[in-house]
Amino acid sequence: MQIHVQFRDQASDRLHQVAAGLLGDRTELHATMAMGVEAAIIDHLRTGGYIGRTNALGAPSTGYWGHLANSVASTADQAGALVSIPHRGAALHYYGGIVKPTQKKALSIPADPSAHGVYARAYPQILAFIPRGARHDQHIVGFLVLGKKVTATRGRNKGQPVTRPMSREEGGKLIYVLRDQTTHQPDPGMLPAEERLRDAAAQAGRAYLDNLLN
Amino acid sequence: MPVPHQATLDWLHGKASVPSDLRTADWQRVPVELRERSFFLAGVSEAEILQQFRDEAQSVAAGQTSYSESRARLHDYLQAAGYRPEPGQEGTIKDLRTARRQTVALQTNVEAARAFGQWKRQQGALAAFPAVRYFRARQAMVPRDWPARWRAALAATTTAGAAPGHTEGDLVALANHPLWTHPGFNQLGSPWPPFAFGSGMMTSPVSRAEAADLGLLRGDIAAMLQPQDRSFNETLQTHPAVTSQPLRAALADHLQGFAEWHGDTLLFTDPNGTRPGAADQVGRWITAPLPVDPGTGQPFPSHQRDALQALADDPGGFVNPRSRHRDQWQDLRRLIQRVAGPEQSRSLLRGLAQAGDDPDSLLGEWLADTLLPSLRRAPAWDAARGRTLDSAPAVEALLQAILSIL
Numbered sequence: 133m134q135i136h137v138q139f140r141d142q143a144s145d146r147l148h149q150v151a152a153g154l155l156g157d158r159t160e161l162h163a164t165m166a167m168g169v170e171a172a173i174i175d176h177l178r179t180g181g182y183i184g185r186t187n188a189l190g191a192p193s194t195g196y197w198g199h200l201a202n203s204v205a206s207t208a209d210q211a212g213a214l215v216s217i218p219h220r221g222a223a224l225h226y227y228g229g230i231v232k233p234t235q236k237k238a239l240s241i242p243a244d245p246s247a248h249g250v251y252a253r254a255y256p257q258i259l260a261f262i263p264r265g266a267r268h269d270q271h272i273v274g275f276l277v278l279g280k281k282v283t284a285t286r287g288r289n290k291g292q293p294v295t296r297p298m299s300r301e302e303g304g305k306l307i308y309v310l311r312d313q314t315t316h317q318p319d320p321g322m323l324p325a326e327e328r329l330r331d332a333a334a335q336a337g338r339a340y341l342d343n344l345l346n
Numbered sequence: 347m348p349v350p351h352q353a354t355l356d357w358l359h360g361k362a363s364v365p366s367d368l369r370t371a372d373w374q375r376v377p378v379e380l381r382e383r384s385f386f387l388a389g390v391s392e393a394e395i396l397q398q399f400r401d402e403a404q405s406v407a408a409g410q411t412s413y414s415e416s417r418a419r420l421h422d423y424l425q426a427a428g429y430r431p432e433p434g435q436e437g438t439i440k441d442l443r444t445a446r447r448q449t450v451a452l453q454t455n456v457e458a459a460r461a462f463g464q465w466k467r468q469q470g471a472l473a474a475f476p477a478v479r480y481f482r483a484r485q486a487m488v489p490r491d492w493p494a495r496w497r498a499a500l501a502a503t504t505t506a507g508a509a510p511g512h513t514e515g516d517l518v519a520l521a522n523h524p525l526w527t528h529p530g531f532n533q534l535g536s537p538w539p540p541f542a543f544g545s546g547m548m549t550s551p552v553s554r555a556e557a558a559d560l561g562l563l564r565g566d567i568a569a570m571l572q573p574q575d576r577s578f579n580e581t582l583q584t585h586p587a588v589t590s591q592p593l594r595a596a597l598a599d600h601l602q603g604f605a606e607w608h609g610d611t612l613l614f615t616d617p618n619g620t621r622p623g624a625a626d627q628v629g630r631w632i633t634a635p636l637p638v639d640p641g642t643g644q645p646f647p648s649h650q651r652d653a654l655q656a657l658a659d660d661p662g663g664f665v666n667p668r669s670r671h672r673d674q675w676q677d678l679r680r681l682i683q684r685v686a687g688p689e690q691s692r693s694l695l696r697g698l699a700q701a702g703d704d705p706d707s708l709l710g711e712w713l714a715d716t717l718l719p720s721l722r723r724a725p726a727w728d729a730a731r732g733r734t735l736d737s738a739p740a741v742e743a744l745l746q747a748i749l750s751i752l
Contacts, residue, residue: 164471167551170464171475174550183483194413195484195546199453202460202483202548203409206467218409250445251418339474339554 166206166213168336176324177201191248228318238273238310260297276308403455417448465538469573477552480517486546499531506565520570535581577619603634629741653677658730665714675709690752720751
């Protein structure tokens with residue numbers, strides 16, 4: 133899902149009146165206004181503590197907010213313009229929501245800095261599954277910890293290689309928490325206020341028309 | 347009437363949003379240019395695997411997957427394909443299985459595609475947004491001293507139109523300042539980022555008001571305020587580690603129509619883009635048969651050759667504003683500009699530079715009132731009529747006739 137900021141001529145009546153009198157094709161005006169909105173969004177992410185923020189695990193940043201800012205884009209036509217943030221997860225951050233797995237049984241939530249930005253199946257070391265205990269949150273399915281390959285000495289897999297959790301003494305540690313859903317709080321502050329966006333569009337439009345008239 | 351919050355923040359469920367300018371047909375071809383680029387890069391080595399990298403980069407750029415998801419899918423693909431790196435390269439950046447290699451490959455292509463989109467949109471809005479801020483979007487694995495590079499590039503070009511660059515927070519310059527493509531600052535050639543692999547830097551548009559406050563609108567800056575038209579792949583080239591002549595020939599054959607060897611450099615000829623060249627070179631580049639586009643199953647189109655052919659076949663119909671050929675006018679303009687020198691290009695652009703007017707209409711008027719009458723008097727025009735322009739000499743002759751008019 134993506135976030136789209138859509139505005140039409142009604143965003144600034146006076147601008148609309150001037151433009152209607154001057155221009156046959158208002159696409160270029162709208163493209164310029166859209167650029168104003170793009171710049172406002174990127175500047176907000178840059179100065180508002182999003183780009184460059186550290187993650188809770190203290191892991192090296194994946195640069196998520198920088199990538200999100202880099203994705204801000206727009207389209208324009210005679211009627212208006214659309215500014216989009218086509219980066220995965222943008223809308224989830226803005227609106228919040230509940231995420232559930234669609235292809236696997238659980239979501240793997242990083243619990244160690246080495247897992248930040250890495251899907252469990254792509255983790256470079258062996259992982260072993262430990263099921264949840266009775267005292268754990270009902271949405272926890274289990275845990276993935278550092279594991280090792282051993283040869284089973286009993287049971288139906290006797291003689292076969294199996295994966296077992298490493299002990300703490302062996303360097304074992306929690307890598308992922310597996311959950312059947314996660315809840316994300318909305319963060320409307322990740323975008324500038326609507327008024328700020330309209331001002332940015334209007335200022336850009338005025339600059340375009342000023343240049344036209346001079 | 348104020349725009350309600352829900353109407354201004356409009357969800358389009360599941361729709362990919364590719365940056366595009368609905369006015370210019372060539373910008374709508376960015377997805378094609380991405381496929382051309384990846385086809386070229388894939389031809390250098392491990393074609394199928396790099397094709398997968400291309401698919402994932404497009405998926406991230408379209409907002410369909412995250413970087414993490416794409417790396418996981420690449421991990422699955424490489425495992426299923428039985429990929430193994432060369433001996434001694436396991437775990438290094440040459441090992442395609444490593445997160446570091448996958449990250450560099452994905453981010454470089456996605457960042458370049460998005461930055462090209464921003465650059466292209468800003469060229470259409472230079473009057474209101476003449477400048478660009480270069481800033482850090484994420485930490486780099488190998489930090490560079492960008493202020494030092496900035497100052498060196500200014501010293502080598504001009505200080506007009508740019509902030510002094512004392513710190514990373516002070517890197518603002520006019521969008522078409524020559525420093526952006528100076529090799530001391532920009533290792534990768536294109537005027538949009540990334541300017542170095544894994545730099546972690548990005549750009550954002552800066553308004554005319556802020557540019558004026560920063561003193562960027564003083565001095566000899568007129569040329570920097572003129573919009574540029576550059577294709578995504580104009581500077582694309584590579585230096586494959588291939589010394590065997592039969593292998594070099596095989597590589598060029600595989601990349602038929604897209605590549606030429608220039609010494610040890612394999613050059614992407616940019617048949618639909620803006621790579622400049624002499625009339626005979628460009629004639630060769632746009633008439634070379636092109637390979638099949640994996641995205642469509644059809645051969646990659648040759649838009650500039652098709653535009654020239656349409657002009658030769660039916661000149662009156664081509665310049666008619668109501669004709670279906672109107673979309674091809676920009677292809678013809680691009681073709682002419684890539685062979686015309688700076689002076690001739692200025693002559694072509696002079697009539698098309700009026701801000702606020704429809705440049706497509708002006709281009710149509712120029713084609714009808716200037717190009718066509720003069721072209722009809724050229725011997726090359728008679729030779730071109732009724733012929734298929736599928737040979738480099740035929741195209742070159744027509745291009746020379748057009749150049750003589752500018």
